Amino acid sequence: MTAWRDVEQAAPEFAGRVRALFDANRHKTIATLRADGSPRISGIEVVFEDGQLAFGSMPNARKGADLRRDPRFALHSATIDPVDGAEAQWPGEAKISGRAVAAARVSDGPEGERFHADITDVVHTHLNDEATLLVVEWWTPAHGLRRVERQ
Numbered sequence: 001m002t003a004w005r006d007v008e009q010a011a012p013e014f015a016g017r018v019r020a021l022f023d024a025n026r027h028k029t030i031a032t033l034r035a036d037g038s039p040r041i042s043g044i045e046v047v048f049e050d051g052q053l054a055f056g057s058m059p060n061a062r063k064g065a066d067l068r069r070d071p072r073f074a075l076h077s078a079t080i081d082p083v084d085g086a087e088a089q090w091p092g093e094a095k096i097s098g099r100a101v102a103a104a105r106v107s108d109g110p111e112g113e114r115f116h117a118d119i120t121d122v123v124h125t126h127l128n129d130e131a132t133l134l135v136v137e138w139w140t141p142a143h144g145l146r147r148v149e150r151q
Contacts, residue, residue: 001101002119002141005051011145014137018077018124019048021094025078030055032066032073040066046075053096053117054103064113071099075117082127092126092135 008015022028030044042063046055055075057064067073075096082090100115123138133149 001116002098003051004048004053004117004119006141007119007122007139008051011139014124014139014145015122017091018094018096018122021077021091021124022046022048022096024091028078029076030063030073031076032063033070034062034066035069044075053119055100055115055117057113057115059111059113061112067100067115068102068113071101071118073098073100073117082131087127087131088129090127090131092124094125095121095123097121 004015007018026045027043028046030042032040032042034040040062042061044055044063046053048054053075057067077094079093080090096117096119098117098119098121101118103114103116119141121138121140123136125134125136127133128135128149133151135147135149137145137147139145
């Protein structure tokens, strides 16, 4: 299993930028797979704790059922638009994909399910310093950190 701590150890500066994007806003978006294989998008909150990326599902929620049946997910940070004239300051957006691994049931507050992420890839998309190129950086356990710039 690849935990968040593995990303931090392998690419600390990159992991810091990705985490900052996820921590900047409370609500994120998660994609799961329905029973028929079609995608489902849901709002979600996530936390980074004890070297893990953790998230939950309320009792009887469809996303929890999706993840129990097929653990694959894609998680997206909140998206904000670049400010006209200050595009170079746009922090970008981040994505984390992987498989949800059941963790301990939620015991404080309403009953629910808790998952840890077994991470397969992490992406940070942003602009270069001159705001002339789109920069895509991604990390995988097998290949480490890579980068491509696009016009």
